[in-house]
Amino acid sequence: MELSVVVPVHNETDNVRPLIEEIDAALDAALAYEIVYVDDGSGDDTLAKLVALQAEFPRLRVLSHRRCCGQSTALRTGIRAAKGRVVATLDGDGQNNPADIPRLLAAWRELDGGPAGAMVAGYRKKRQDTEWRRLSSKIANGVRGSLLQDNTPDTGCGLKVFSRELFLALPYFDHMHRFLPALAQRAGGKVVSVEVDHRPRLRGQSKYGTWHRLWVGLWDLLGVMWLQRRAQVPEVTEVA
Numbered sequence: 001m002e003l004s005v006v007v008p009v010h011n012e013t014d015n016v017r018p019l020i021e022e023i024d025a026a027l028d029a030a031l032a033y034e035i036v037y038v039d040d041g042s043g044d045d046t047l048a049k050l051v052a053l054q055a056e057f058p059r060l061r062v063l064s065h066r067r068c069c070g071q072s073t074a075l076r077t078g079i080r081a082a083k084g085r086v087v088a089t090l091d092g093d094g095q096n097n098p099a100d101i102p103r104l105l106a107a108w109r110e111l112d113g114g115p116a117g118a119m120v121a122g123y124r125k126k127r128q129d130t131e132w133r134r135l136s137s138k139i140a141n142g143v144r145g146s147l148l149q150d151n152t153p154d155t156g157c158g159l160k161v162f163s164r165e166l167f168l169a170l171p172y173f174d175h176m177h178r179f180l181p182a183l184a185q186r187a188g189g190k191v192v193s194v195e196v197d198h199r200p201r202l203r204g205q206s207k208y209g210t211w212h213r214l215w216v217g218l219w220d221l222l223g224v225m226w227l228q229r230r231a232q233v234p235e236v237t238e239v240a
Contacts, residue, residue, distance in 0.1 A: 003033040003105065004084030004164070008074030009050075009092035010040040014203035016049045019094050020057055026098040036061045037092075038078040041068035072177045079167050087167060091158030096122070097197035104161040107194050117166030119184045121152055122159035122196035147225060150182040152193055159196050162189075171227060178217065179224045188233035 005023055009016070020035060027033050037060065039047040050062045063077055079087055086108060090096045104120045111118040156178055170176070170183045181191045 001032050001034060001083040001085070003027070003031060003086050003088060004036055004079075004082035005033065005088045005090065005098075005101065006036045006038070006075060006078035006082060007090050007092050008038045008040055008071050008078060009042065009046055010068055010071075010074075011042045011044050011046060012092045012203075013042070013044045013046045013049055015092060015094045016046060017053060018203075019090070019092065019098070020053060020060060023090070023098040023101070024057060024059070026101055028102070032084075034059050034061055034083060036063065036078045036082055038074040039064045040070070040074040041065045070174055072173070072175055075177055076172060079164060082164055085164060086161060087164050088161045089158055093201050094203065095199050095201055096157070096159040097199060100159060100194075100196040101161070104159065104194055104196070107192060108161045108163075111190050111192055112163065117163035117169075117184075117187075118190045119160060119162035119166065119181060119192075121155065121181050121191060121193045122157035123154045123193040124157050124198040125154075125195050127198050147221060148179070148182040148228065150179075150185055150191070152181040152191060154193065155179060155181050157196065157198075173220075173223065175217070175220045179220065182224055182228065186228055186231045186233075 005027075007019070023035055035057065037050050039050060039062065047062070047064055050060070054060050054062060061081070063081055065074065065077065075089060086105065088101050088105065090098060100122065104122065107120045108118055111120065160180060162180075162184065166184055166187065166189045169187050170180070176183065184191050
């Protein structure tokens with residue numbers, strides 16, 4: 001298996017089928033890939049729809065959390081269960097465009113080769129969100145970038161491609177998905193950003209409020225800074 005597309009979802013019943021259809025259409029049928037959905041304790045019929053769709057989409061796998069554990073934990077569940085050497089992640093709200101996956105995968109193939117692995121992060125240069133959300137994200141990315149020096153203009157984009165091995169080597173904590181490029185660099189991985197399409201949300205409601213993300217993000221930012229200062233990436237040589 002070369003590629004696993006991992007999609008965490010919580011109460012996205014109306015977005016499940018359209019997004020799976022787009023993922024399936026975007027990827028070459030000759031590519032060895034799977035689609036791994038993680039239902040994060042949804043209270044609607046998201047899980048039931050996913051299970052029903054498995055008969056129609058044989059590459060679809062469905063994992064379920066009994067209770068909502070958050071996006072980072074759902075991502076980790078999906079990636080740990082993934083069979084592909086490479087992982088592509090997408091938000092489940094339909095705002096990421098699956099048609100961008102092949103381009104990011106091609107960029108990853110060019111970048112990969114080092115012992116620590118590589119990550120390609122999507123950059124939503126033309127975000128289709130409210131003006132307030134665009135402004136708050138711009139400020140957050142500016143503050144984060146200046147403190148973490150991760151050279152990544154948009155770490156919040158859910159569309160990323162990276163080696164599964166690299167992700168599993170990263171320290172796990174709640175909300176870690178917002179800091180994946182900095183954590184990958186801390187582990188010695190190579191990271192580049194590629195501009196991707198971004199679309200308005202057509203169905204369902206956002207699960208994140210601006211103020212909640214702000215206060216939680218500040219604590220997490222301090223934690224990641226602490227991790228960076230204590231990182232060691234040794235150069236290992238086996239001596240016969």
